[in-house]
Each structure stands twice: as structure tokens, then as C-alpha cells.
Amino acid sequence: MSNKDQTDNLFSDGDSLFDNGDSLFSDDDPLFDDDPLLLAENDKDEPLETITGTWKILVADDDEDVHVVTQMALTGFTYQNKALKLLHAYSAEEARQILHNHPDIVFILLDVVMESRDAGLGLVKYVRQELNNPFARIILRTGQPGYAPERTVIEQYEIDDYKLKTELTADKLFTAIITGLRTYNTLITLESLRHNLETEVSARTEELTETNKKLQTEINERKQAEVKTLTSLKQIERAKKEWEATVDSLTEFVCLLDDQLRVVRANQTLERWDLGETIDIKGKKLHRIFHPDCTDPTCYLETFPRQVWTTLDETQSAKIEVEDSQLKRHFHLQIRPVNNHATLIIRDITERKKTEQELTEHRNHLEKLVQERTTQLKELLATLEERVQKRTQALETSAAISRQLTAILDISELLEYVVNRIQTEFNFYHVHLYVIETETNELVMFEGSGEVGRKLKKEDHRLQMGQGIVGQVASIGKFRVINDVNQSNQFFRNPLLPDTNSELAIPLRKGEQVLGVLDVQSEQIDRFIPADISLLHSIANQTAIAIDNARLLAERQATIAKLQEVDRAKSQFITVMSHELRTPLNAINGFSELLLLGLSGELPESAKEDIQLIHESGEHLLALINDILDISQIESGQVQLTPQSLDVQELIDEVLASTKLHIKEKPIKIEVIISDSLRPIWADHTRLKQVLLNLVGNAIKFTEKGVITIQVSLEENVRSTVNNKVYFSIKDTGIGIPANKVELIFQSFQQVDMSDSRRYGGTGLGLKICQQLVELHGGKIGVKSSEGVGSEFWFTVPVVPN
Numbered sequence: 001m002s003n004k005d006q007t008d009n010l011f012s013d014g015d016s017l018f019d020n021g022d023s024l025f026s027d028d029d030p031l032f033d034d035d036p037l038l039l040a041e042n043d044k045d046e047p048l049e050t051i052t053g054t055w056k057i058l059v060a061d062d063d064e065d066v067h068v069v070t071q072m073a074l075t076g077f078t079y080q081n082k083a084l085k086l087l088h089a090y091s092a093e094e095a096r097q098i099l100h101n102h103p104d105i106v107f108i109l110l111d112v113v114m115e116s117r118d119a120g121l122g123l124v125k126y127v128r129q130e131l132n133n134p135f136a137r138i139i140l141r142t143g144q145p146g147y148a149p150e151r152t153v154i155e156q157y158e159i160d161d162y163k164l165k166t167e168l169t170a171d172k173l174f175t176a177i178i179t180g181l182r183t184y185n186t187l188i189t190l191e192s193l194r195h196n197l198e199t200e201v202s203a204r205t206e207e208l209t210e211t212n213k214k215l216q217t218e219i220n221e222r223k224q225a226e227v228k229t230l231t232s233l234k235q236i237e238r239a240k241k242e243w244e245a246t247v248d249s250l251t252e253f254v255c256l257l258d259d260q261l262r263v264v265r266a267n268q269t270l271e272r273w274d275l276g277e278t279i280d281i282k283g284k285k286l287h288r289i290f291h292p293d294c295t296d297p298t299c300y301l302e303t304f305p306r307q308v309w310t311t312l313d314e315t316q317s318a319k320i321e322v323e324d325s326q327l328k329r330h331f332h333l334q335i336r337p338v339n340n341h342a343t344l345i346i347r348d349i350t351e352r353k354k355t356e357q358e359l360t361e362h363r364n365h366l367e368k369l370v371q372e373r374t375t376q377l378k379e380l381l382a383t384l385e386e387r388v389q390k391r392t393q394a395l396e397t398s399a400a401i402s403r404q405l406t407a408i409l410d411i412s413e414l415l416e417y418v419v420n421r422i423q424t425e426f427n428f429y430h431v432h433l434y435v436i437e438t439e440t441n442e443l444v445m446f447e448g449s450g451e452v453g454r455k456l457k458k459e460d461h462r463l464q465m466g467q468g469i470v471g472q473v474a475s476i477g478k479f480r481v482i483n484d485v486n487q488s489n490q491f492f493r494n495p496l497l498p499d500t501n502s503e504l505a506i507p508l509r510k511g512e513q514v515l516g517v518l519d520v521q522s523e524q525i526d527r528f529i530p531a532d533i534s535l536l537h538s539i540a541n542q543t544a545i546a547i548d549n550a551r552l553l554a555e556r557q558a559t560i561a562k563l564q565e566v567d568r569a570k571s572q573f574i575t576v577m578s579h580e581l582r583t584p585l586n587a588i589n590g591f592s593e594l595l596l597l598g599l600s601g602e603l604p605e606s607a608k609e610d611i612q613l614i615h616e617s618g619e620h621l622l623a624l625i626n627d628i629l630d631i632s633q634i635e636s637g638q639v640q641l642t643p644q645s646l647d648v649q650e651l652i653d654e655v656l657a658s659t660k661l662h663i664k665e666k667p668i669k670i671e672v673i674i675s676d677s678l679r680p681i682w683a684d685h686t687r688l689k690q691v692l693l694n695l696v697g698n699a700i701k702f703t704e705k706g707v708i709t710i711q712v713s714l715e716e717n718v719r720s721t722v723n724n725k726v727y728f729s730i731k732d733t734g735i736g737i738p739a740n741k742v743e744l745i746f747q748s749f750q751q752v753d754m755s756d757s758r759r760y761g762g763t764g765l766g767l768k769i770c771q772q773l774v775e776l777h778g779g780k781i782g783v784k785s786s787e788g789v790g791s792e793f794w795f796t797v798p799v800v801p802n
């Protein structure tokens with residue numbers, strides 16, 4: 001095939017882009033009458049600079065043979081005197097990189113299945129969507145059409161052809177290349193023409209815009225100018241309607257004035273103001289519209305626009321606010337020149353002015369109130385400072401009295417301090433403190449301030465219940481205040497206090513009980529104010545508590561002395577009785593044991609049983625005596641521990657050896673778990689062994705069968721990283737303890753079963769002794785139990801100190 005055949009003209013006579021019937025701009029377009037064509041006659045469909053040189057074709061296929069065959073088939077190929085340049089990609093990823101580096105690729109021969117089944121289809125989307133390249137021609141050729149059916153691919157992907165590799169022969173490939181290049185060239189040419197056309201249209205538009213301005217003064221010279229003018233008029237008319245609709249919706253009056261200040265056009269606001277209809281005001285002067293009965297043409301509507309109009313240009317405006325006395329309104333006027341006219345905007349600001357006036361009046365009223373209030377506050381502050389100073393002094397006095405009430409234990413010294421401090425600090429005339437004597441039910445003046453107080457106390461001054469103000473307060477239990485005793489017939493003046501003019505009596509109450517009365521007298525009339533009464537109430541209440549505490553302390557000290565004497569007698573009695581009881585009891589136990597051993601001869605079987613019962617009862621009685629003696633010695637402080645370093649394993653072994661006989665008749669297994677990290681403990685060997693024997697013995701006694709677990713470890717301490725306690729646990733599978741009995745088991749002489757028919761014996765002292773011995777070691781003891789499941793007794797003792 002010759003180059004001429006290969007380079008068929010893109011625009012043949014039959015395929016001309018612009019034939020006579022499809023001209024882009026037809027002759028009957030009124031906008032371009034009598035104008036030259038936008039495209040010159042000698043314009044040719046020449047390729048743009050971007051497509052000169054060689055034609056770049058990308059072959060994307062993972063089959064090497066396809067590249068070789070394609071290279072051979074296209075060797076020597078030229079189109080429009082340009083040779084082909086083949087770019088080879090063996091994967092979609094490699095093809096992406098080539099497309100990125102060569103944006104002027106015009107043709108792509110693309111395989112579907114490469115590194116993935118749809119790698120080729122993904123490359124199509126990359127070209128069309130990410131690179132936004134609609135010009136490059138894409139022929140999809142595949143050897144596995146099952147992965148990419150032709151109908152589906154054509155519908156969903158922007159490709160230009162779909163070929164099977166078997167049908168893409170050399171001729172078919174040649175045809176496809178020629179067709180693709182023609183199409184590419186056509187698209188590029190069309191894009192260039194579109195671009196040129198837009199440029200030409202833009203330039204032409206600018207030219208026509210300039211021409212239209214000149215044609216405004218030559219309306220009859222050209223038809224096109226008439227059309228433009230008509231269009232402009234339509235636009236102006238449309239803008240005018242829009243403007244009128246907009247302006248008519250305003251609350252302001254907007255009008256256009258001529259140079260004689262006559263209204264040319266106005267919105268309909270005057271109708272809403274009830275000042276006339278818009279159609280009737282055209283051609284009238286403003287002051288005639290607003291003031292039809294006014295004979296003075298020099299009103300503000302005439303003078304203001306005329307004065308400022310001559311001094312303004314179109315970039316300026318003038319404003320003024322006026323009060324229209326005839327219409328009883330306030331207006332805001334703004335005027336701006338527009339060519340030979342002026343735009344005037346009148347806003348009714350009557351409501352705003354009213355609001356401003358009201359706000360001004362309100363502000364003035366507030367300022368006056370603030371000034372008055374400030375004056376009052378200054379006066380009040382001066383008074384308040386004085387009152388605060390006095391109140392502070394009073395509170396300090398009350399606090400000082402309160403501290404002394406808790407510090408002074410002697411009741412006489414205490415009450416003497418109270419009356420003197422109240423009289424001195426508050427500058428009262430006199431202060432009495434009466435206490436009710438239980439035996440006589442009389443009010444005895446226990447303490448009084450000053451020389452008068454000492455004299456009345458020496459005379460053993462007394463009042464009967466109900467006598468005078470003090471007697472009445474003691475009877476009813478409520479305070480009484482008389483701020484002018486000269487006006488009261490209930491006041492009885494004491495000859496030693498002739499200057500009393502006001503009196504306050506407050507009961508000393510402990511709950512509902514009245515212990516006495518605090519009586520305060522002053523030389524001033526109206527001396528006692530509510531603050532004084534409240535403060536003295538507080539002092540009276542504290543004094544009553546102090547009096548009661550002093551009485552209770554005296555009674556308690558007497559009781560303690562008696563109890564200590566009783567306790568000493570009890571301890572002495574228990575010690576003596578224990579010694580006296582154990583001496584014959586040891587003899588009974590010893591002789592009964594000798595008899596049982598047959599050292600005094602063989603005994604009948606019935607006698608052995610009786611002697612065995614005597615021996616067991618004696619041992620039980622001896623244990624009871626020992627427990628009582630231990631309790632007595634611990635409570636009296638006679639037990640002194642001798643702590644030493646003890647090995648836990650050795651101690652446990654001793655306890656288990658002592659309890660072997662107790663479990664030989666029961667199906668019980670004892671397990672011992674001792675932590676490997678355990679340190680030696682610091683405890684009294686005898687007393688700690690006594691605790692373990694008691695707890696392990698109880699576990700054996702109350703467990704018929706099962707397992708007893710003895711576990712020893714370091715106590716977990718969540719508040720410290722140093723564990724200085726050892727945790728002992730004795731856990732059994734016995735009868736357990738009811739929930740309502742757990743709190744009782746560490747009390748003396750208490751057992752879970754206290755009935756006469758109880759199954760398990762015991763004194764009820766063992767756990768109490770264990771608790772006291774553990775606490776003497778500085779540890780704690782407790783129990784966890786569920787009835788019918790078992791119990792776990794635990795306690796802690798210290799490790800050997802570093």
C-alpha cells in the first residue's frame with residue numbers, strides 16, 4: 001500500500017466537517033447579519049503542534065510473542081508522513097508508568113489478562129478517568145474472552161474496539177491502526193477547531209460589545225444594532241420589573257427625582273404609609289406629596305436635596321434625620337446623584353426614635369437609681385463594717401469560750417471563766433450562771449461576774465422555780481428578754497444590782513432537760529439585739545454540754561475506780577481459785593490415769609468405764625480452768641509475750657503431732673501448703689502454738705469427713721510493696737457457721753450451738769483467747785464460713801524484722 005493510500009485525506013468531500021447544509025452559523029441568524037464569517041476561508045485542518053513528529057503507540061501485553069509479532073507487522077508503517085514509535089509494556093503497572101511519562105501516546109493495543117484477570121480493564125479506567133484522556137484510541141485484544149465478554153466490556157468501558165488475538169491479523173491490525181489514527185487526528189482537530197472557535201467567539205464578543213456601544217448613537221444605521229438595542233431594552237425592562245418588585249417590597253420610600261426635584265418613579269411604600277398612591281405622585285414635588293396643605297416651599301424635602309445635590313458626585317451620598325411636625329413622624333433621608341437624576345431613600349424611623357427616647361429615659365432613671373443605691377450602700381457599708389467588727393469580736397469571744405469549755409475539766413473553774421469572759425468581752429453590767437440543784441429543785445447561783453457575783457455565791461444565793469425571769473426560764477425551758485425592765489412587772493430588782501435596765505435569760509439545755517440558766521444584765525435600754533441573743537444561745541448550749549460532761553466525767557471516774565477495784569478482786573479470786581482447783585484436779589486426773597493403766601491392779605470393765613469418764617471430765621475441767629485463767633491474765637495485762645524467730649514448717653509439724661490422736665477415728669485428711677517465699681515469723685512459740693492447736697482442734701472437732709487445709713503465705717498488701725505479715729489459713733469441710741452466728745463466735749462463752757442438747761462440747765473461750773493472743777502479736781483474726789459447706793479461720797502475725 002502506498003503512502004498516498006495510507007494518508008487518505010481526513011476531510012474528504014463527502015466527510016467535510018462543515019458542509020453547506022451543516023454550517024455552524026446559518027445566514028438567518030440575526031446576530032451576525034452583514035458580518036464576515038468567523039473562520040477565514042484559507043483556514044486548513046492542520047494538526048496542532050502537540051501531534052507533530054512520530055505517532056506513539058503503546059503495546060501492553062504480558063506475552064513477549066505478541067510484542068514481537070506486532071513490531072514485525074507494523075515495521076515501515078507511516079501515516080501522513082509520520083512513522084510509528086512502539087512503546088512496550090509487559091504489565092498494567094508498567095503501562096501506567098509509560099502513560100505517565102508519555103502523555104502524547106495516541107494508540108493503545110491492550111491485553112485484558114496480565115498480572116490479574118482484569119488488569120487491562122483497570123488500565124482503561126486509569127486512562128479515561130485518572131489521566132482524563134479521551135483522545136487516545138484503545139483496542140482491547142484478548143486471548144481469553146471468558147474473563148472479559150465483549151458485550152459487557154463495550155457497555156462498561158470506553159474502548160474503541162474489541163478484538164480476539166486470533167482475529168487480529170496483520171491486515172486487521174493495519175486497518176485498526178489507520179482507523180484509530182484517523183479518529184485520533186479527527187478528535188484532536190475538532191478539539192483544536194473548538195478551541196479556536198471559542199477564542200474567535202470570545203474575541204468577536206468583545207468586538208461586538210464595543211461596537212454595540214457605538215451603535216447606541218446610530219440606532220438607524222444597522223439592523224444588528226437595532227437587535228442589540230432591542231435586546232438591551234428587553235433586559236432593561238426585565239431589570240426594571242425586577243427592580244420595581246424589589247423596591248416595592250422595601251419598607252423605605254425609594255424614588256427617582258429629576259433636576260427639578262419632581263418624582264420620576266417611586267415604589268409603593270407611600271401607600272402603606274397612607275400618604276397617597278404611587279400613580280398619583282409622579283411629576284409632583286416631594287413636599288407637595290408629603291405636605292399637600294403646606295404653603296411654605298422651603299421645607300426640608302425641598303431644601304435638603306437642592307442644597308446637597310450640586311455638591312455631590314455619583315460616588316457620594318448625603319444623609320439627614322429630621323422630625324416632621326406636621327406628620328408627627330421622624331424620617332431619615334439619603335440622596336445620591338445618578339446621571340441627571342437623583343435617588344432618594346426615605347426611611348420612617350419614628351418607632352426607632354421612640355425606642356431610643358424610651359431607652360434614654362430608662363437609662364437616666366437607672367443612673368438615678370444607681371446613684372441613690374450607691375449612696376445607700378456607702379452608708380450601709382459604713383454601718384456594716386462597724387457591725388462586722390463587733391460581730392467578729394463576738395465570734396472570736398465565742399470561739400475562745402468554746403475552746404476553754406473543752407479544755408477546763410473543773411466545773412467551778414469552767415463556769416467562773418464563762419461568766420467573767422462574757423461580762424468583759426461584751427461589756428455587760430452583770431452575768432449570772434444558775435444551776436438546778438436536783439435534790440431541792442432550786443436554782444443555785446453557781447457563778448457570777450465581779451465582786452457582786454462572788455458575794456452572791458458566798459451567800460448561797462438561790463431562786464425558786466418560776467421566781468423572776470430566771471425562774472420562769474428554768475420552768476418553761478425558753479429564753480426571755482426584757483429590753484426595759486422598768487416597764488415589766490415580772491422583774492425583781494436585786495439590791496446589789498441597782499442599775500439594771502435590760503435583762504436576758506437563756507436556759508442551759510441538754511436535749512429536753514434544763515440544767516440551769518444563763519442570766520445577762522445590762523445598764524442600757526434595748527441592749528439585746530437578735531445577734532446577741534443568737535450568740536449567747538450558742539454559748540449557753542455549749543456551757544450546758546460542758547456542765548453535763550463534767551458531771552458525767554466525775555461519775556465515770558468514780559465508776560472506773562470501783563470497776564478497777566472489782567477487776568483486781570476478780571483477777572485475784574480467779575488466780576487463787578485456779579490454783580486451789582488445779583491442785584486436787586491434777587491429783588484426780590493422775591490417780592484415774594494410774595488406775596486405767598492397771599498399776600493398782602486389774603479393774604472390772606464397768607469400773608474402767610467409770611474411771612475413764614472421771615478422767616475425761618477432769619481433763620475437760622482442767623482445760624476450762626486453764627482457759628479462764630488465760631482470759632483473766634490477758635485482760636489484766638499479766639500475759640507477756642516472748643517473741644523469737646520461728647520456722648513455720650517446724651511449728652506446723654509440732655501442731656500436727658499433737659493432733660494425731662484426734663483424727664485417728666475420723667476419715668479426715670490434713671493438707672499443708674507453705675509458700676516457698678515465706679520468711680521466718682516473729683512470735684511467742686508457746687502462745688502461737690496454742691492458737692494453732694485451738695483452730696486445728698476446732699476444725700477436727702466440727703469435721704466428720706473430708707479435708708482440712710493449712711495454708712501459710714505472705715499477706716498481700718495493696719497499699720505497700722513491703723509484705724511484713726504472714727497469713728495463716730485453716731480451712732475445713734465441716735458443718736460451717738450460720739450467718740447470724742458469725743459475729744458471736746469470738747465472744748466469751750459463746751458457741752454456735754448453745755442449746756442443752758448440743759452435740760459438740762466446749763467452753764466457748766478458745767476463740768476469744770485466740771483473738772486476744774493474735775492481737776497481742778500485732779495481727780488480726782477472722783473467719784469465712786458457709787453453713788453446711790465449711791469454715792476458714794485466718795490470722796496474721798509479723799515476720800522477723802530486718
